[in-house]
Amino acid sequence: MSLQPDQAIEVFYSYAHEDEKVRDKLEKHLTLLRREGVITEWHDRKIGAGKEWQNEIDTHLNSSQIILLLVSANFIASDYCWDVEVKRAMERHETKEARVIPIILDFVDWESAPFGRLQALPEGGRAVKKWGNRDAAFLSVAQGIRIVAKELAVSS
Template sequence: MSLQPDQAIEVFYSYAHEDEKMRDKLENHLTLLRRQGVITEWYDRKIGAGKEWHNEIDTHLDSSQIILLLISANFIASDYCWDVEVKRAMERHEAKEARVIPIILDSVDWESAPFGRIQALPKDAKPVKKWRNHNDAFLSIAQGIRIAIKDLIENS
């Protein structure tokens, strides 16, 4: 699966900064999709100097076709993640403008959250930190995202 650069699927990472190392690992595991031109990725650390961070986040939340919610206790506790990013992500998901994919990083009560009815990754929504080998969890996530992208492309 390879797309033209202007056809690449934009992926937005919504995460708590305390989980940045896990976000970095996930980004590494999605490198092949990026190298193949299938995805472009965006997260708040890509905001350039002198730009208004709130506007940049809103712009990318509104333009991304896939929004990854990196779920942990830190994420659930983050007012910004919850009040701004989850709210907008779910609006776009329900309007079928974007696909929200919860990525379960750690054990946390998330099933009753607004995104609790959405199929989560990795496999069986087993938290990444519960896997003996985290790379196996990230492989499961990367494969799940690849399948979601294929579905988006075929149904667009």
């Protein structure tokens, strides 16, 4: 499935900066989706010099069709991730403006979180760290995101 760039599904990464290396790894696994024009990706490290970071985050958090929550102890402990990004993501999910996908990175108590009722990735909501092969975990995530992006492209 190849979409025109203006039809690509925008993906927003909500993550704690301590998990940046894991986000980078996930981003590499989503490269084919980006090359095929299925998705475009955004995270706060793409904020250009001189831009107001809060405005940039708000803009992309409010325009993305898929919001990935990279769930770890760092993420849950981050006041900004929890109070701003999770809150807004779930508001947009409830109104069906966006699809929120929890990506479980680490062993953490997340099931009672506001996003705890959502189907998580990798497959079975099994933490990436629990997989013997992390590339297999990220493959599961990439395949899940591909399916969601196709669903959203068809419905838009």
